[in-house]
Amino acid sequence: MKLTIKQDAFVLAYLETGNASEAYRRAYNCSGMNSNTINNRASDLMKHGGIKARIEESRERTFASAAIDRAGVLSLITELATGSAADFSEVQVRCCRHCWGVAFAFQWKNTAEFGYRMAEALDATARELAAWEKDVSLGSKRPKPDPTPIPTDEGGYGFDVFAQPNPECPRCLGEGHTQAVFKDTRKLKGAAKRLFAGVKQTKDGFEIKTRDQDAALKILAAEYKIGVAPAASVNVGVGINAQGAENVTVVSVDPMEASRQYQELMKG
Numbered sequence: 001m002k003l004t005i006k007q008d009a010f011v012l013a014y015l016e017t018g019n020a021s022e023a024y025r026r027a028y029n030c031s032g033m034n035s036n037t038i039n040n041r042a043s044d045l046m047k048h049g050g051i052k053a054r055i056e057e058s059r060e061r062t063f064a065s066a067a068i069d070r071a072g073v074l075s076l077i078t079e080l081a082t083g084s085a086a087d088f089s090e091v092q093v094r095c096c097r098h099c100w101g102v103a104f105a106f107q108w109k110n111t112a113e114f115g116y117r118m119a120e121a122l123d124a125t126a127r128e129l130a131a132w133e134k135d136v137s138l139g140s141k142r143p144k145p146d147p148t149p150i151p152t153d154e155g156g157y158g159f160d161v162f163a164q165p166n167p168e169c170p171r172c173l174g175e176g177h178t179q180a181v182f183k184d185t186r187k188l189k190g191a192a193k194r195l196f197a198g199v200k201q202t203k204d205g206f207e208i209k210t211r212d213q214d215a216a217l218k219i220l221a222a223e224y225k226i227g228v229a230p231a232a233s234v235n236v237g238v239g240i241n242a243q244g245a246e247n248v249t250v251v252s253v254d255p256m257e258a259s260r261q262y263q264e265l266m267k268g
Contacts, residue, residue, distance in 0.1 A: 003050050010045055011054045015062075020046050074223060076194060081216035083191030089208050092162075092179050099166035099176065101155025109159045117151050124148040182208065 003011070006027050013023035020042035024030065030038055045051055101107030108114040125147040132145050165176030188196055197209040 003054060007045070007048070007051055008054075011051055011058070014046075014055060015058055074220070077216050077219050079191040080194040080211055081213055081220055083195030083213070085195065085208075085210055087192030088183050088185055088188055088196055090181050090183075092181050093165065093176050094161060094179050095163045095165045095176050096169065096172040097159060098155070098171040099169040100159070100163060103154070104170055105155030106151070107155040107159040108153060108157050109161075110157055111153075114151065114153050114157070121148045121150045182206065 009027035010023050013026040014020055017023055017026075021035075021039050024038055024042035024045065028041075033041075097106050098104045099107075108117075128145045128148070132142070135142060165172060165174050167174035169176075185196055185199075195210050195213065197211045200207045200209055
């Protein structure tokens with residue numbers, strides 16, 4: 001049903017204020033009217049079929065939009081709460097240089113690496129010898145330095161940096177060595193992208209920053225009313241008590257509050 005310009009203005013004012021009399025004052029000229037007249041005319045407009053339909057239609061659109069926003073926020077928080085730091089960083093256990101060498105001798109990647117290390121050893125010997133000869137020419141009687149040990153290729157070639165430790169290796173005793181690996185964060189997607197909060201450079205290297213998953217879990221627990229007091233041995237924001245429901249603390253949160261908390265969470 002088509003409405004007049006003033007009826008449209010009344011609908012908009014009512015949706016904004018929630019008060020029919022105030023909406024009437026904004027949409028119509030009320031000079032000379034008393035409060036009872038304004039209230040009665042506003043009440044009559046609220047009974048108008050077209051106005052009632054327009055208000056209901058606008059409310060449904062608002063509620064649908066709010067539901068979409070709420071669902072979107074919860075989806076983002078769920079991704080954040082369930083993301084895994086292993087998607088962008090991990091600690092790997094790799095073999096040592098002796099694990100798979102011939103007779104457990106030092107194994108080289110290739111002949112180029114071996115040749116480079118040999119050249120380094122020869123250069124070091126040459127520098128030490130030159131320094132000794134200079135000192136002797138100046139009257140020093142310090143003994144001639146021993147040459148820098150030259151590496152051998154007895155362990156062979158083909159060292160694989162990603163290979164697993166050899167449990168029989170006498171050098172690392174099968175434990176290998178640990179290596180921190182950081183993945184290309186430009187390729188992160190979904191939950192991992194939500195969880196990743198940046199990189200900080202410290203004097204000890206790079207430190208990966210993540211958003212607070214415990215806070216995200218608390219928001220979800222409040223939204224779905226499954227929050228309980230966390231157990232002392234569990235280092236998470238929400239604990240699950242498997243002994244029974246007597247210790248369950250039911251909580252609730254307004255959708256707008258959940259959205260606000262999510263925004264605060266993403267700032268961290």
